[in-house]
């Protein structure tokens with residue numbers, strides 16, 4: 001299938017002023033963000049933040065109260081042959097229990113008017129070829145997740161949307177998923193993936209969109225979002241003259257704690273200042289490192305007080 005056959009050629013996702021009001025809950029509130037092709041974008045938020053509702057609106061499974069969500073400039077509902085543009089994995093794959101993995105995919109191919117060999121190709125892509133002829137009811141949760149991704153890839157879509165795809169995967173499965181999704185993004189596809197596994201997102205995502213209580217909290221490249229957090233940045237120092245250094249740093253209004261393992265953790269001044277203060281006080285340094293909070297810390301700080309059941 002050539003690119004020319006399937007407009008929209010750009011797989012950019014644009015969410016603009018998206019709102020969903022249920023009877024008592026505003027699940028998504030005037031939410032706007034963009035997701036770029038060629039990158040993995042992590043969609044993060046505490047429980048009940050509105051992630052699933054947003055993804056379902058993007059895929060035309062829930063009608064927005066207001067606002068729009070487009071893929072390559074078009075609403076999902078207006079895409080011709082949507083499976084060739086967008087693959088989605090919203091929950092662990094369900095299939096007829098007595099059907100084999102390969103037959104499940106062949107049925108989907110037939111229903112979508114896709115060539116039958118796409119079933120074999122998609123199964124190979126997710127490493128399930130050895131289990132092709134086993135019945136779905138015998139699949140583990142991890143195998144069902146893989147089958148769900150295979151189903152999403154049948155139409156060779158430019159855009160992939162996954163809701164909590166790492167659920168149920170063991171560490172090896174998670175590593176495999178990371179490689180697959182990074183590879184698909186590297187091919188120029190748009191990969192939007194929601195997850196609670198923040199440490200995993202830090203390894204997987206190029207960009208993050210963080211929401212809480214239906215609102216956008218932060219969007220940007222992972223490194224920038226983490227780097228923009230000044231709170232939590234500390235300088236780790238090792239010195240054989242701790243007492244002298246602590247006294248010199250405190251005179252600069254720095255806060256100093258021990259890390260319990262012989263190093264000092266300094267907050268309130270940067271590494272250059274610590275080095276200068278140490279030099280001025282004639283203190284020898286054995287380590288001087290800036291420690292930034294990881295995504296977990298950023299996430300907790302950004303969404304503090306906004307989490308919770310609504």
Ligand SMILES: Nc1ncnc2c1ncn2[C@@H]1O[C@H](COP(=O)(O)OP(=O)(O)OP(=O)(O)O)[C@@H](O)[C@H]1O
Nearest residue numbers: 022025027045046047048049050051052053054310
């Ligand atoms: N069909 C519905 N009817 C009423 N309220 C709903 C409906 N679907 C979702 N909600 C509410 O909207 C809010 C957002 O839910 P949503 O499932 O989108 O969040 P989420 O970020 O995906 O959460 P989780 O990580 O827990 O899956 C929640 O308060 C939820 O109870």
